[in-house]
Amino acid sequence: MIQPRTLKGFRDFLPARMMAREAIIDVARHVYRSYGFAPIDTPVLELFEILDGKGGEESDRLIYRFTDHGNREVGMRFDLTVPLARFVAQHSNELGMPFKRYHIAKVWRGENTHRGRYREFTQCDFDTIGTTSVASDIEMLLVINDLMLAIDIEQFTMRVSHREILNGVLEKLDLLSKSAGVLRAIDKLAKIGRDKVIAEMVDCGVTSVVQAKEILKIADLSGSTGEILDAAFKLVSGNERGEAGISQLREIVQGTRAGGVRPERLTVDVSIARGLDYYTGTIVETFLDELPEIGSVCSGGRYDDLAGVYTKQQLPGIGASLGLDRLMAALEEMSKLSQSATAAPVLITFFDANRLHEYLGLARQIRAAGIGVEVYPNPTKLGQQLRFADRRGFQVAIIAGDQEFERGQCQVKDLRSSKATDVSLQNDAAKVVELIQKLIASRESRGWPG
Amino acid sequence: MIQPRTLKGFRDFLPARMMAREAIIDVARHVYRSYGFAPIDTPVLELFEILDGKGGEESDRLIYRFTDHGNREVGMRFDLTVPLARFVAQHSNELGMPFKRYHIAKVWRGENTHRGRYREFTQCDFDTIGTTSVASDIEMLLVINDLMLAIDIEQFTMRVSHREILNGVLEKLDLLSKSAGVLRAIDKLAKIGRDKVIAEMVDCGVTSVVQAKEILKIADLSGSTGEILDAAFKLVSGNERGEAGISQLREIVQGTRAGGVRPERLTVDVSIARGLDYYTGTIVETFLDELPEIGSVCSGGRYDDLAGVYTKQQLPGIGASLGLDRLMAALEEMSKLSQSATAAPVLITFFDANRLHEYLGLARQIRAAGIGVEVYPNPTKLGQQLRFADRRGFQVAIIAGDQEFERGQCQVKDLRSSKATDVSLQNDAAKVVELIQKLIASRESRGWPG
Numbered sequence: 001m002i003q004p005r006t007l008k009g010f011r012d013f014l015p016a017r018m019m020a021r022e023a024i025i026d027v028a029r030h031v032y033r034s035y036g037f038a039p040i041d042t043p044v045l046e047l048f049e050i051l052d053g054k055g056g057e058e059s060d061r062l063i064y065r066f067t068d069h070g071n072r073e074v075g076m077r078f079d080l081t082v083p084l085a086r087f088v089a090q091h092s093n094e095l096g097m098p099f100k101r102y103h104i105a106k107v108w109r110g111e112n113t114h115r116g117r118y119r120e121f122t123q124c125d126f127d128t129i130g131t132t133s134v135a136s137d138i139e140m141l142l143v144i145n146d147l148m149l150a151i152d153i154e155q156f157t158m159r160v161s162h163r164e165i166l167n168g169v170l171e172k173l174d175l176l177s178k179s180a181g182v183l184r185a186i187d188k189l190a191k192i193g194r195d196k197v198i199a200e201m202v203d204c205g206v207t208s209v210v211q212a213k214e215i216l217k218i219a220d221l222s223g224s225t226g227e228i229l230d231a232a233f234k235l236v237s238g239n240e241r242g243e244a245g246i247s248q249l250r251e252i253v254q255g256t257r258a259g260g261v262r263p264e265r266l267t268v269d270v271s272i273a274r275g276l277d278y279y280t281g282t283i284v285e286t287f288l289d290e291l292p293e294i295g296s297v298c299s300g301g302r303y304d305d306l307a308g309v310y311t312k313q314q315l316p317g318i319g320a321s322l323g324l325d326r327l328m329a330a331l332e333e334m335s336k337l338s339q340s341a342t343a344a345p346v347l348i349t350f351f352d353a354n355r356l357h358e359y360l361g362l363a364r365q366i367r368a369a370g371i372g373v374e375v376y377p378n379p380t381k382l383g384q385q386l387r388f389a390d391r392r393g394f395q396v397a398i399i400a401g402d403q404e405f406e407r408g409q410c411q412v413k414d415l416r417s418s419k420a421t422d423v424s425l426q427n428d429a430a431k432v433v434e435l436i437q438k439l440i441a442s443r444e445s446r447g448w449p450g
Numbered sequence: 451m452i453q454p455r456t457l458k459g460f461r462d463f464l465p466a467r468m469m470a471r472e473a474i475i476d477v478a479r480h481v482y483r484s485y486g487f488a489p490i491d492t493p494v495l496e497l498f499e500i501l502d503g504k505g506g507e508e509s510d511r512l513i514y515r516f517t518d519h520g521n522r523e524v525g526m527r528f529d530l531t532v533p534l535a536r537f538v539a540q541h542s543n544e545l546g547m548p549f550k551r552y553h554i555a556k557v558w559r560g561e562n563t564h565r566g567r568y569r570e571f572t573q574c575d576f577d578t579i580g581t582t583s584v585a586s587d588i589e590m591l592l593v594i595n596d597l598m599l600a601i602d603i604e605q606f607t608m609r610v611s612h613r614e615i616l617n618g619v620l621e622k623l624d625l626l627s628k629s630a631g632v633l634r635a636i637d638k639l640a641k642i643g644r645d646k647v648i649a650e651m652v653d654c655g656v657t658s659v660v661q662a663k664e665i666l667k668i669a670d671l672s673g674s675t676g677e678i679l680d681a682a683f684k685l686v687s688g689n690e691r692g693e694a695g696i697s698q699l700r701e702i703v704q705g706t707r708a709g710g711v712r713p714e715r716l717t718v719d720v721s722i723a724r725g726l727d728y729y730t731g732t733i734v735e736t737f738l739d740e741l742p743e744i745g746s747v748c749s750g751g752r753y754d755d756l757a758g759v760y761t762k763q764q765l766p767g768i769g770a771s772l773g774l775d776r777l778m779a780a781l782e783e784m785s786k787l788s789q790s791a792t793a794a795p796v797l798i799t800f801f802d803a804n805r806l807h808e809y810l811g812l813a814r815q816i817r818a819a820g821i822g823v824e825v826y827p828n829p830t831k832l833g834q835q836l837r838f839a840d841r842r843g844f845q846v847a848i849i850a851g852d853q854e855f856e857r858g859q860c861q862v863k864d865l866r867s868s869k870a871t872d873v874s875l876q877n878d879a880a881k882v883v884e885l886i887q888k889l890i891a892s893r894e895s896r897g898w899p900g
Contacts, residue, residue, distance in 0.1 A: 015488035036824025038465035066516030258807035357708035374486025
């Protein structure tokens with residue numbers, strides 16, 4: 001006998017959780033498509049040379065890699081961006097530019113599981129390739145805004161910045177070549193505090209504490225979006241790079257308002273540092289106001305050159321990724337996930353062993369009205385069947401035996417109130433359908449799936 | 451520079467094909483759910499001991515396996531049935547029985563690619579675990595029937611049989627112990643012909659050509675479903691096992707008719723032999739009448755004991771699997787796949803560089819009516835934008851510059867007829883939405899996504 005178990009860092013999804021995941025994925029697909037992003041898919045396995053070195057040293061170490069049956073070195077993808085780069089370079093003629101795609105799929109990283117991290121998780125990416133237009137930066141934020149609202153999250157904040165603002169500050173101080181180290185230090189501000197960040201900056205090439213404090217001013221900016229942009233402008237004034245970044249950020253803020261984003265849902269936060277070496281322009285992180293400590297649930301930004309290692313064609317792009325696993329954890333913590341484990345709201349009990357055909361026919365009539373129905377497969381005791389219905393989360397049970405069928409009726413039982421009603425089976429069970437629709441509609445939504 | 455390419459036997463899906471796949475998967479999910487099958491998911495990687503030996507020697511050889519970072523022997527799943535067995539054994543208390551699940555996911559086999567086979571493909575499985583009731587056998591066929599119709603395939607035939615019929619014939623001849631070899635031989639009937647099948651039967655233990663011919667009689671039965679069942683009954687008469695199989699098959703045929711399956715869509719074919727060692731009762735294969743040579747697009751059957759290697763609990767089950775890749779190949783061959791590569795039907799051209807905010811606002815109004823809109827990101831020449839729209843398969847383009855905006859109008863262009871109409875932007879662009887809805891509805895469906 002082999003012990004049934006999953007690998008460390010891997011999870012099964014049981015029906016209640018999987019239905020919630022499918023519902024959120026459906027919403028993401030719908031929102032992405034409503035902006036013209038189209039789905040693609042790529043293989044889980046890539047030649048290792050495609051993945052090698054693309055995510056930095058740490059990623060390389062975490063890749064699940066092996067030699068396949070044909071002696072090829074292969075690896076499981078660790079994100080959806082490297083496969084996108086390979087895909088766009090390979091198919092660019094057929095795709096045409098601009099190219100907007102979404103990709104919702106699993107990725108794998110052999111991470112340390114101590115920090116509650118999983119080794120298999122799902123990313124929901126959307127990207128626009130082939131344009132440097134600020135219209136696409138604005139659109140990324142509109143998509144995130146619509147996505148959060150469609151998931152029924154009203155209280156959220158997108159924090160945006162532009163990499164060229166910090167670069168402008170650094171260039172003014174003649175420290176542009178130290179930007180990677182400075183970014184890494186600033187990224188730790190919340191965790192380790194000002195003094196240690198200053199010390200780390202000095203360690204990585206910032207010449208004095210005075211300079212480090214000058215750099216840190218960008219992390220101290222506060223106030224309204226307009227005030228922050230004005231103050232940031234003073235910090236970079238005279239530097240072309242920094243001024244261009246702020247000017248773009250202004251356009252982006254105005255554009256998102258024209259596109260319908262409420263001002264309080266978009267703040268400029270010049271201290272966010274995400275995607276150290278990768279992003280070159282706009283960057284965004286999205287926080288739930290109720291649970292900021294869970295971290296950003298949707299992050300992204302602009303990059304100058306997606307696929308430079310695969311093609312000579314310059315392919316700029318911008319996009320973001322919804323972190324499905326983190327979002328699900330947040331929804332769970334906010335009690336926004338339903339516990340129901342049934343995909344159909346109605347159970348037809350198998351009450352009379354000789355009436356299977358009638359149950360199948362009735363199920364067909366109810367399904368024809370667009371309502372899901374499960375027929376219990378065995379004529380076991382009614383009490384057992386009703387306990388099953390309750391445990392699974394069915395909303396309505398239908399009970400009918402010889403007596404009911406002879407009267408041309410069945411019993412429709414609301415499983416919440418336990419109230420049972422005799423209803424006519426005439427006219428393709430129209431009255432039964434009508435009552436079920438009423439009962440289902442009267443239920444308050446108890447969370448995802450909504 | 452690294453050459454961008456996919457591994458041999460693996461494929462990218464570009465937008466047009468991926469949208470068709472997503473549409474078919476949505477249909478499958480909808481049909482499965484309408485019968486109360488709920489989704490689950492399991493990890494792509496399993497401990498190798500979980501997969502080892504579960505699909506026979508050939509499967510073991512084909513498994514992608516390796517040693518992970520923690521020195522564990524792991525493998526990528528080669529089907530969804532072995533993970534289901536492990537899953538049900540591991541979670542049976544929490545799941546409760548009967549348990550109905552669907553699972554739509556990728557599987558991997560290091561197959562020889564000569565025969566046009568892929569090494570990564572998608573299965574769409576549905577199974578009912580924990581009951582031996584014939585109601586579940588009937589339901590499996592109702593689901594396949596609904597699935598085909600929902601995919602817009604009207605001409606199909608489900609061929610059903612019952613493993614105990616052949617077993618009955620063999621038991622009467624005192625050859626029950628040779629059933630695996632006999633099944634393998636019969637399975638080749640169409641390929642190698644009667645004489646070679648008879649020779650192969652004799653090779654694997656059937657004692658004489660006379661006996662082999664006696665067995666082959668079950669492959670010769672023809673006529674109406676009732677005639678075949680009657681004739682098969684004569685072949686097994688007196689044998690309990692065979693008679694029980696035929697009696698169940700009769701119940702199943704009657705049940706599917708009560709459930710709404712047209713008689714011509716279900717035939718009894720005692721010669722189908724699928725799932726050599728695995729299935730123990732009802733078996734089914736589904737053929738497209740237009741393309742029978744492509745093979746069964748949806749196959750399944752009943753098994754006595756799903757998870758015997760993982761648990762002492764006896765878990766009978768029944769289910770089937772839609773072969774998505776084979777079905778997509780068939781739809782392509784029948785010209786039922788759309789070539790459109792856009793997820794949104796409407797393109798707002800970026801005609802006037804100063805009017806981005808108006809375009810974003812208009813896009814928002816159209817999206818609010820449930821219609822997908824892409825805004826072209828750059829103010830390039832209109833001709834280039836319209837060629838882009840045409841190539842991608844957009845249905846409607848919207849063009850508006852200073853003149854139009856000053857008149858409070860925009861131009862709505864039907865990209866099929868090239869007819870352009872000036873429409874008012876008043877009242878949240880209500881007239882624009884109305885015209886777009888009319889234009890989209892008037893398009894005939896040109897295949898999946900429908």
